Amino acid sequence: MADPRKNREYLPAIAPDLMLIRWGHGEWQIKSLSERLAGWLKVDPARVRGRSPQQFLPPTTPSLIDLVSEVLEQGYDLTDVKIRLLPEQPEFLADIQFAGLTDDYLGQLVRISLRRETTASKQEVGFRNLIGGSPAMREVFRKIRLYGASDAAVIITGETGAGKELVARALHEESNRRGKPFAVLNCTAVSEQLLESELFGHERGAFTGAIREHRGYFERADGGTLFLDEIGDMPLHLQSKLLRVLEDGQVQRVGGEKSRQVDVRVIGATNVPLEQAVADHRFRADLYHRLAVLRIHLPALSERVEDIPLLADLFLQQFNVKYGKRIQRLTGEALRLLQSYRWPGNVRELRNLLERVVVEAETEAISVRAFAEWIRERQQFAQPSINTSATENPQNLPVVIPDFRQHSDETIVDAALIPAGRGRGIRADLSEANIRAAYRAADGNLSAAARHLGVHRATLYRHLQRLNLSREQLS
Known part of the structure; x- marks a missing residue:
């Protein structure tokens, strides 16, 4: 996808239901708004450009700004989040993604695509x-x-x-x-x-x-x-x-x-x-x-981890009805945790886990903290206690869950979610020297450098800001 900062006119053609929001100098600004989305929101795209979404969007739960803030603060993207922009409208499905830094590195960009959830879809x-x-x-x-x-x-x-x-x-x-x-x-x-x-x-x-x-x-x-x-x-x-x-x-x-x-x-x-x-x-x-x-x-579920958000949403809806709960979603970090596990029990195991979490939930958003006990249980073994298949396949063994015990329940961070093979349970070392080395090893590709370091690209961008480093200085 073309860099939205450099070619605003390219946005509507490839992402018709898209909004680009900038955070900088302590305020939100709409950088770009597609014609179709403007029609849904009943606003003039030219008049809202440069304004804060809070000036024309009524408060909703979860609010768009809350979700965008979560992306920036936690360093993960959100996919298929249900959101209602206007009270009289049906829910949208939203994909909210960190889109990089502004040219002056003083602001962060978030890309938002929305689509209606139809019977056909x-x-x-x-x-x-x-x-x-x-x-x-x-x-x-x-x-x-x-x-x-x-x-x-x-x-x-x-x-x-x-x-x-x-x-x-x-x-x-x-x-x-x-x-x-x-x-x-x-x-x-x-x-x-x-x-x-x-x-x-x-x-x-x-x-x-x-x-x-x-x-x-x-x-x-x-x-x-x-x-x-x-x-x-x-x-x-x-x-x-x-x-x-x-x-x-x-x-x-x-x-x-x-x-x-x-x-x-x-x-x-x-x-x-x-x-x-x-x-x-x-x-x-x-x-x-x-x-x-x-x-x-x-x-197997481990072969289609991209389906876990869809399955999780389905199970949350079912258990909300069964137990009279109002759970809205799993946080992006919680979904990443679930996607890091190999699920030897497949969809049945995922469903049982989410039923347990819903019963114990006291908030509308389920975070990684809700899985702390399950994580401790999974760390007790590195292979299934029972093998019900005729042939043993090492790929069916559960991955060792990242070690969260070095963090308090309030400070579980995405660095603990380093995937298997990148030092599970070890906080990523984002020193300037390591970032420079990863950047060189990735031939100047920041996304590849982030993967090499075992962190989300948004996390790497934030560390670059804190270290006051530009791409040119990394080269």
Whole structure:
């Protein structure tokens, strides 16, 4: 993006809903305001340029100035923050970013882009509780829409807790079977002796304790969808019976002699590689080919950390309703903390953590301090206590959470959020000598120098101001 300080006329063409605010000499000034945003705010862009936003924006919670101040003071950007600029208008989604220093280094610039949250935009990021804006999740959504219209079997792969059942439900809702039964059976949650009866049903007297006939999951899901979770762990002798149902659509109850016709779409899910299970003779090859007509891979949360703000917002809304709270948001620093963790429990673990935090919250904004106890717990181990997958993947191990114990609860700073591999838990050394060395190593790129130092670029800019250093002096 072009430097907004040097070419104001370039702004409206590439960011139509944008405002540029300058902070300097103890006051706020609007440097640029797009025509479209001016229309939303009911102001003349020429007349408000140079004025403070506080002169024409009524007080709201959170206020625009409060959020801009947070960006400047804490050194992080805010994304998808809900804000209401005028009382009579709906909420906007705001991205608030530090945009650098003014040419004289006496002022700081903040770029603000706003967009309306429409029904269409919500639909683009997911299905009900299955949301995301990352490329990997957009591919999942594309396949859900494409496969929903089909009656072919689907295999969903992904780690435990990633949300495979949500994908299956979305497929059902996108199909012609919506409104019909959606049944869920976890193949590992039932003993091997009872799994056959749960799947196919049994007749009275079929075995000891069978005092009445029992309709299995296939019969109960007739006309709809049956989701078989952890299908890769199904015993071999039941796999052959499942194959027969998939091939001819007929179910025979345990202890029964006649077959019953059923119309069921089967969706399977597994966190183990079925190809390896076939090679190890733990899964039938013919059943594999019958099930894996269509495939959807659900990425782990650690592979789509950019979706954490969306997920966090969804969970906050849900828990606000559940517990009668009014939590507005997570601070940017809190989001950065969550994005620094590898989430071995995936979305389920994130949801459980946020439920805990909401229950304990006493303010409308959740900061890093709310996660202090969780941080201490995570520091007690460097690997999962239980490995539920068939293969150990080092990338699934939780990252060591930054050590916050050297800071009081009131002084947790972003220097403690140095990502893995940059000296976790160690305050960044922003001495003049280190800044000069990082600047030279980055070939004069301040953003790259900030990454090398393990801090946000806004933090580096502030230190340059305090040291009264310009780019020319760093060279």
